[in-house]
Amino acid sequence: MKAEIDLMGYDEMSDPSLTAKKLFEEPRAFLYEKYDPPFYIFSRYDDVANALLDSETFIEGFGNGPNFQPALGILSDAPHHTFIRKLVQKDFLAKQINDLEPRLEAIVDDLLSRVENQAEWDIHEDLSFPLPVIIICEILGIPTDDLSKFKKWADASVANMCSEDPLEYAEDLDEMRQYLLGQVELKRGDEHSAGLLATIAQAKHEGNYLSDDECVALATQIFVAGNETTTSLISNLVWRLLSHEGLWERFCSNEINTDDAINESLRFDPPLLGLFKTTSKEVTIDEVTIPAGTKVMMHYGAANRDPSVFEAPDLFDVKRNGKKQLSFSIGLHVCLGRELAKLEARVALNALRKKFSRLKLLSDGERVGPFLFWGRSRLPVSH
Numbered sequence: 368m369k370a371e372i373d374l375m376g377y378d379e380m381s382d383p384s385l386t387a388k389k390l391f392e393e394p395r396a397f398l399y400e401k402y403d404p405p406f407y408i409f410s411r412y413d414d415v416a417n418a419l420l421d422s423e424t425f426i427e428g429f430g431n432g433p434n435f436q437p438a439l440g441i442l443s444d445a446p447h448h449t450f451i452r453k454l455v456q457k458d459f460l461a462k463q464i465n466d467l468e469p470r471l472e473a474i475v476d477d478l479l480s481r482v483e484n485q486a487e488w489d490i491h492e493d494l495s496f497p498l499p500v501i502i503i504c505e506i507l508g509i510p511t512d513d514l515s516k517f518k519k520w521a522d523a524s525v526a527n528m529c530s531e532d533p534l535e536y537a538e539d540l541d542e543m544r545q546y547l548l549g550q551v552e553l554k555r556g557d558e559h560s561a562g563l564l565a566t567i568a569q570a571k572h573e574g575n576y577l578s579d580d581e582c583v584a585l586a587t588q589i590f591v592a593g594n595e596t597t598t599s600l601i602s603n604l605v606w607r608l609l610s611h612e613g614l615w616e617r618f619c620s621n622e623i624n625t626d627d628a629i630n631e632s633l634r635f636d637p638p639l640l641g642l643f644k645t646t647s648k649e650v651t652i653d654e655v656t657i658p659a660g661t662k663v664m665m666h667y668g669a670a671n672r673d674p675s676v677f678e679a680p681d682l683f684d685v686k687r688n689g690k691k692q693l694s695f696s697i698g699l700h701v702c703l704g705r706e707l708a709k710l711e712a713r714v715a716l717n718a719l720r721k722k723f724s725r726l727k728l729l730s731d732g733e734r735v736g737p738f739l740f741w742g743r744s745r746l747p748v749s750h
């Protein structure tokens with residue numbers, strides 16, 4: 368008998384590669400009915416890639432989670448998406464991102480100097496969580512005075528994306544909205560203010576400022592998209608390097624290229640296991656007909672382990688060319704922050720190997736809560 372797929376069950380939450388194996392035994396378009404509303408899942412590499420490249424059939428405009436949301440900010444379709452993407456992408460071009468390297472090195476240096484004399488510390492709490500939050504706040508041009516506040520809001524946003532109950536996280540999300548709204552008003556009132564949030568607040572579309580809802584949604588999307596994911600990339604990679612016998616030592620003696628390790632981590636442990644599109648019309652895949660207006664999960668985690676594309680997919684192999692991985696998506700909505708995320712991981716990993724060649728894992732810590740995300744919310748280490 369085939370094992371039932373249960374994305375939120377203990378086994379698959381602990382090891383999402385189990386979901387991938389089960390999905391490969393199922394039809395290419397698999398109807399998942401354990402969520403309200405039910406959705407389809409694509410798991411084969413070619414099906415996921417083709418759908419991501421077909422932005423007229425698989426649209427973004429109802430949000431990228433399993434629930435139907437109004438189109439806002441960058442989670443929208445052309446022509447609105449084209450305008451928004453153009454507005455924000457200047458800050459994420461390769462040149463702009465490369466210029467951030469010295470600043471990222473300084474942040475990492477500061478974070479690591481705080482734990483240098485501690486016998487035990489936590490990769491998530493002390494390094495991989497604060498780093499992306501600080502840099503995103505600096506890019507947006509908002510103060511980084513209280514990281515715990517941002518942590519609470521980021522947690523609420525990602526949990527909300529996966530929740531069946533839209534009211535569960537309303538209080539924290541409203542607090543975040545009010546804060547960002549205040550910042551938007553500040554930036555709009557001061558034409559000399561700098562940073563991406565000022566660009567957003569002062570932007571005009573067809574002669575009018577973007578609405579408050581639009582500005583706040585866009586700022587939230589950039590903030591949330593750039594934080595939890597990058598945090599998980601760094602923690603997941605450190606976790607694997609420390610848990611495979613001899614790998615950390617090889618990494619510290621420069622036998623392993625950091626970029627190869629980052630690519631393989633993205634393939635093996637995608638920080639987002641999948642995101643959703645909505646069908647704009649009826650689609651038939653291998654005799655399964657998906658009605659128009661249905662949510663379809665693009666399962667990056669499964670696609671990245673498709674044996675027809677990746678040899679021995681369940682092997683964490685830092686020498687593999689993992690560039691084909693789909694963890695940043697492809698197509699019109701390809702991750703805006705991919706160069707930034709990779710640079711943050713590179714700077715963090717290179718600093719760790721320089722300073723802590725005797726780093727040891729104390730335990731596997733804990734998985735992050737929401738089912739679409741894959742990372743460690745705790746990863747205790749010693750040195």
Ligand code: HEM
Nearest residue numbers: 441592593596597600638694695696700702703704707708
């Ligand atoms: C390892 C870290 C990251 C991963 C795995 C990741 C993954 C993704 C994925 C899967 C998408 C969805 C594309 C789609 O809907 O098809 C996306 C979109 C996006 N990401 Fe990232 N991301 C990461 C880091 C970042 C960072 C650092 C930022 C910084 C701002 C960022 C900003 C965005 C934005 C704004 C979008 C929406 C793009 C659009 O719809 O045009 N991401 N990302």
